Amino acid sequence: MQFKSLVVALATAVTMTGAFAQAPIVIKFSHVVATDTPKGQAAERFKMLAEKATGGKVKVEVYPNSQLYKDKEELEALQLGAVQMLAPSLAKFGPLGAKEFEVFDLPYIFPTKQALYNVTEGPIGKSLLQKLEPKGITGLAFWDNGFKIMSANKPMHMPADFKGMKMRIQSSKVLEAQMRALGANPQVLAFSEVYQALQTGVVDGTENPPSNMYTQKMHEVQKHVTMSNHGYLGYAVIVNKKFWDGLPADIRGQLEKAMADATTFEKAIAQRDNDLAMDAIKKAGKTTIYNLTPAEQAAWRTALLPVHKEMEGRIGKDLITAIGKATK
Ligand code: LMR
Numbered sequence: 001m002q003f004k005s006l007v008v009a010l011a012t013a014v015t016m017t018g019a020f021a022q023a024p025i026v027i028k029f030s031h032v033v034a035t036d037t038p039k040g041q042a043a044e045r046f047k048m049l050a051e052k053a054t055g056g057k058v059k060v061e062v063y064p065n066s067q068l069y070k071d072k073e074e075l076e077a078l079q080l081g082a083v084q085m086l087a088p089s090l091a092k093f094g095p096l097g098a099k100e101f102e103v104f105d106l107p108y109i110f111p112t113k114q115a116l117y118n119v120t121e122g123p124i125g126k127s128l129l130q131k132l133e134p135k136g137i138t139g140l141a142f143w144d145n146g147f148k149i150m151s152a153n154k155p156m157h158m159p160a161d162f163k164g165m166k167m168r169i170q171s172s173k174v175l176e177a178q179m180r181a182l183g184a185n186p187q188v189l190a191f192s193e194v195y196q197a198l199q200t201g202v203v204d205g206t207e208n209p210p211s212n213m214y215t216q217k218m219h220e221v222q223k224h225v226t227m228s229n230h231g232y233l234g235y236a237v238i239v240n241k242k243f244w245d246g247l248p249a250d251i252r253g254q255l256e257k258a259m260a261d262a263t264t265f266e267k268a269i270a271q272r273d274n275d276l277a278m279d280a281i282k283k284a285g286k287t288t289i290y291n292l293t294p295a296e297q298a299a300w301r302t303a304l305l306p307v308h309k310e311m312e313g314r315i316g317k318d319l320i321t322a323i324g325k326a327t328k
Pocket of ligand 1 (some may be wrong): 032033088089145170190191208212
């Protein structure tokens with residue numbers, strides 16, 4: 001009888017130890033956009049690949065749409081270890097002290113997507129991600145979104161049309177300079193607040209790639225869109241360094257592979273998603289879509305290109321020059 005209880009006790013202990021040993025490592029991945037955007041879908045793809053590759057030893061919990069944290073808070077949460085993974089836009093790294101990331105915001109800096117990839121997938125991209133290490137952050141990948149369009153409730157054909165308009169921007173000094181160069185008043189707002197700010201007239205307009213504009217329904221409260229493609233929006237996928245370094249090496253390797261595959265997927269869908277979003281905005285019929293004439297395009301460039309020189313002091317002349325060479 002006593003022997004039997006001992007056997008039962010031992011069996012229970014073994015089962016419990018097994019249960020503890022199998023408790024998965026949880027990665028909380030917080031982001032601010034909708035699931036049906038390039039970033040949203042790639043986060044889901046990473047979850048699927050990571051959980052499969054690790055045989056369930058890792059569980060990825062994706063929290064889209066600022067469900068968990070807004071822009072500024074999510075960066076703080078990552079550093080504190082309250083979440084493990086984020087993919088903030090490159091325009092949001094300034095508050096971390098990584099001002100160089102704002103180079104991606106310079107108007108017209110990437111003539112094509114290929115020019116952008118030359119930067120993000122080459123030595124410049126690598127050295128930018130390395131700058132995050134002293135902040136307790138490891139950069140894993142660059143994710144793509146697209147070129148930005150302008151929206152407002154009045155037509156925007158020439159730079160002079162922006163005079164006095166309140167334009168929502170992300171927290172980047174380069175974007176601030178860009179809006180000022182157009183004569184507009186820039187206003188930093190968290191992404192989750194943009195729709196309401198546009199709806200209530202707190203701001204008059206904004207800029208974003210079509211995928212963000214459509215999935216946040218901004219087109220429903222913006223009568224005009226200009227296909228300006230004047231700047232780029234993309235992301236860096238980042239993790240809490242202490243968490244990442246503390247992972248068993250085999251698991252970290254499997255996650256790196258899952259991230260590489262999710263990144264390939266993300267790059268493949270970004271342009272298509274933006275094209276589909278633009279079609280959907282047109283079909284919704286609430287917004288007039290304007291294509292700039294060559295003369296208007298030239299006027300925009302004349303107004304916006306001086307921002308490169310103006311921001312040299314903040315971003316570094318060498319970095320701007322290096323990108324100029326890599327994108328030729
Ligand atoms: C924005 O705040 O406009 C974008 O950065 C949102 C995003 O993450 O795409």
